[in-house]
Amino acid sequence: MASGKYMLKEIKSLIVKEIMLEWKQKYAFNGLLLYVASTVFICYLSFKQIIDPPVWNALFWIILLFAAVNAVAKSFMQETRGRQLYMYTIASAQSVILSKIIYNLLLMLLISLINLLFYSLFIGNIVQDMPMFMLGLLLGSAGFASVLTMISAIASRAGNNTTLMAILSFPILIPMLITIIRFSKNAIDGLAATVNYQFMVMLLGLNVLVVALSFLLFPYLWRE
Amino acid sequence: MKISWWKITAIVLVLYSIVAGFLIDVPRLPILHETIRNLFFHVTMWFSMIMLLIVSLVNGIRYLGKADMHYDIIAEESARVGIVFGILGLITGSIWAKNTWGAWWVNDAKLNGAAASMLVYFAYILLRGSMDDEHKRARISAVYSIFAFSLMLVFIMILPRLTDSLHPGNGGNPGFGRYDLDNTMRMVFYPAVIGWMLMAVWIVNIRVRIRKIANQFG
Numbered sequence: 001m002a003s004g005k006y007m008l009k010e011i012k013s014l015i016v017k018e019i020m021l022e023w024k025q026k027y028a029f030n031g032l033l034l035y036v037a038s039t040v041f042i043c044y045l046s047f048k049q050i051i052d053p054p055v056w057n058a059l060f061w062i063i064l065l066f067a068a069v070n071a072v073a074k075s076f077m078q079e080t081r082g083r084q085l086y087m088y089t090i091a092s093a094q095s096v097i098l099s100k101i102i103y104n105l106l107l108m109l110l111i112s113l114i115n116l117l118f119y120s121l122f123i124g125n126i127v128q129d130m131p132m133f134m135l136g137l138l139l140g141s142a143g144f145a146s147v148l149t150m151i152s153a154i155a156s157r158a159g160n161n162t163t164l165m166a167i168l169s170f171p172i173l174i175p176m177l178i179t180i181i182r183f184s185k186n187a188i189d190g191l192a193a194t195v196n197y198q199f200m201v202m203l204l205g206l207n208v209l210v211v212a213l214s215f216l217l218f219p220y221l222w223r224e
Numbered sequence: 225m226k227i228s229w230w231k232i233t234a235i236v237l238v239l240y241s242i243v244a245g246f247l248i249d250v251p252r253l254p255i256l257h258e259t260i261r262n263l264f265f266h267v268t269m270w271f272s273m274i275m276l277l278i279v280s281l282v283n284g285i286r287y288l289g290k291a292d293m294h295y296d297i298i299a300e301e302s303a304r305v306g307i308v309f310g311i312l313g314l315i316t317g318s319i320w321a322k323n324t325w326g327a328w329w330v331n332d333a334k335l336n337g338a339a340a341s342m343l344v345y346f347a348y349i350l351l352r353g354s355m356d357d358e359h360k361r362a363r364i365s366a367v368y369s370i371f372a373f374s375l376m377l378v379f380i381m382i383l384p385r386l387t388d389s390l391h392p393g394n395g396g397n398p399g400f401g402r403y404d405l406d407n408t409m410r411m412v413f414y415p416a417v418i419g420w421m422l423m424a425v426w427i428v429n430i431r432v433r434i435r436k437i438a439n440q441f442g
Binding site for chain 2: 147150154161168170205209213214220
């Protein structure tokens with residue numbers, strides 16, 4: 001394992017690599033945009049306006065969940081075997097997983113903001129405490145990104161299919177999803193911030209746990 | 225055929241818990257009535273399942289350390305048998321819920337945690353099935369089981385404490401724990417737990433031996 005300072009540099013250049021790759025093949029990102037937009041549009045046609053907070057909230061997070069699975073699934077599956085071997089020789093496993101998690105977090109943040117935009121535009125915005133809801137988006141994106149990055153690594157080792165990705169990730173995303181849905185429901189209802197402290201602590205704890213586990217376990221997936 | 229003492233203990237304890245479980249005098253409590261006997265059957269299933277899943281997790285970790293296929297076989301078989309105990313736990317719980325709560329399933333943190341854990345272990349078995357190379361399968365499924373188990377632990381241990389639960393032992397509902405103080409029930413419950421756990425170990429033991437013989441003959 002590389003020393004701390006060297007590792008930071010390595011992670012930084014790996015993230016830059018991811019962003020440049022994404023920029024080069026814009027179709028992947030544009031595809032996600034279109035995915036979110038058309039899902040929201042379908043929901044708009046089926047529901048028209050939603051004023052019931054639980055339904056609004058649940059639908060929002062379910063759309064985001066599916067977008068997240070699609071967005072993060074490609075983080076390992078897209079890479080060819082040759083490129084993975086090359087990365088293996090030049091970078092440490094820990095840097096690779098951390099850089100992928102950070103990159104996916106940025107991607108998820110962007111997607112969740114775009115989702116919120118389309119969602120407010122078509123289905124209506126009923127959120128009363130917007131800063132708190134944004135905090136929920138941040139915590140939720142971080143959770144989805146970190147869990148799904150690790151699952152994507154596992155699925156890519158096991159035959160690269162997206163069904164596997166969904167099967168492996170949905171059950172372990174449930175705790176996160178339930179907590180984040182409760183959290184943002186409180187934000188929608190505009191409840192006092194103190195109500196949400198326990199959920200915030202829980203989400204932060206889950207995120208730290210997932211990143212720590214990825215850090216420890218990814219080297220076993222990486223070596224072949 | 226040589227039968228070890230612990231297998232005899234398992235048979236005796238399980239038979240005793242079934243016979244005594246239906247025959248002893250139980251406290252007559254409102255709503256629960258005779259269904260309190262489910263303690264001997266439902267709770268023991270979950271205890272055995274949790275024990276087997278921990279065995280599976282520990283053997284997954286040992287495999288990652290030593291890369292010995294022996295650990296992988298134990299990890300897989302204990303997960304499989306754990307799933308069977310989990311399904312039995314769901315069935316006994318569901319029948320009990322129908323008779324006390326009036327529904328086969330209610331939306332409750334504990335029940336949902338149990339269902340999600342079952343889904344995780346089904347996914348684990350499916351993941352194993354998707355790979356042919358046995359060392360790769362062992363390594364990757366061990367990584368998944370450690371990852372998933374840690375997250376499920378959070379789900380089952382912490383989330384129900386944040387919310388109220390209908391399940392006995394939570395949110396002011398009558399808990400079995402209080403009635404364990406009843407000494408006659410305790411005399412059946414503890415032997416039942418030990419008996420079913422030994423039974424679970426025995427089943428895994430047989431399955432591991434079958435797997436090893438099958439491996440020898442290709």
